[in-house]
Amino acid sequence: MGGPSASPASSSAYPLGYCQAETEFQRDPRPYRRNYSHAKPPYSYISLITMAIQQSPNKMMTLNEIYQWIIDLFPYYRQNQQRWQNSIRHSLSFNDCFVKVPRSPEKPGKGSYWTLHPDSGNMFENGCYLRRQKRFKCEKSRTEDSEKKKLANLEDENSSSQSPKNAINRGDTDSSVAISQLNMASPVGISPNSEHGGSSLQLLYPMSLSSDGYLCMVGEDAQMKHEQFAGRRPFSITQLMSSENAQTYSSKTDMCPTTDHLPHYQNYTPDYHNMTPSKNLMDMPSSSDAGYYSNVYSRPILSSL
DNA sequence: ATTTGTTTAACTCGTT
């Protein structure tokens, strides 16, 4: 069942992350410090998927690899797998920003590879990882072709060498452009050449990878705690932006929605069967979300590679 | 039989 080229042996490419909550429990004489390990990460599935794909060497991942990445990185998702994985699948299929590209030959692969639509851009700018302003949709008005689009279809030219990024169909059948021969030749998977050809636009991924292989959050935690985002609307870019504190796209405190009020999934819920869809149960602003992601996201990611 | 994908539909929730 192993993945195709993702040889399990090469664990090097995987973020083993800070799974402190597994077998590393015994030693930790720390009465304080909660176990925030399974707090729900402040990302939508779309964000998670995008992050996963983005950080992958080839910018593509199989379903299972995506699952795995999420699980490895976020302990929260070690529970209810059946549930959220269904959601992941739904997201992949439903959202046009995720494009499925079939694997080339007959690899021992299970599913196809999932990639990001080249035009999806930075869907979560503004630090909004929970809700995009606008869903990325392909122009697909079939009923009537309002040709207000001067989209010049300039392609054809090349016939000898096919460009590997051409798998975007409108949305009927599969984007059948086998992976041809991307960089699958390398035994390691990653192509050694650090190409810059593409767009440099690669934000997203609130976690930056330090040179020493440390994964750390950039927009979260830290200053988030006390801050100006007290009672602000989490989303609403317009409001958020038109304030005087706009243009700070430097590297300061990129404004992020607070993440304090996530779609409540209450912190750790022991074993409640709160399957009661009646109204909302206590919606208290849990007074104890102080820590949240304190420094959870500051752990080494890649072994050393 | 399990995994992977697609699709429909109901539902939550913040914004307008």
Place this chain on the structure above:
DNA sequence: AACGAGTTAAACAAAT
């Protein structure tokens, strides 16, 4: 209230 993005459940078809 309406709208829209996101979540969850569920019913399949296909592939493995």
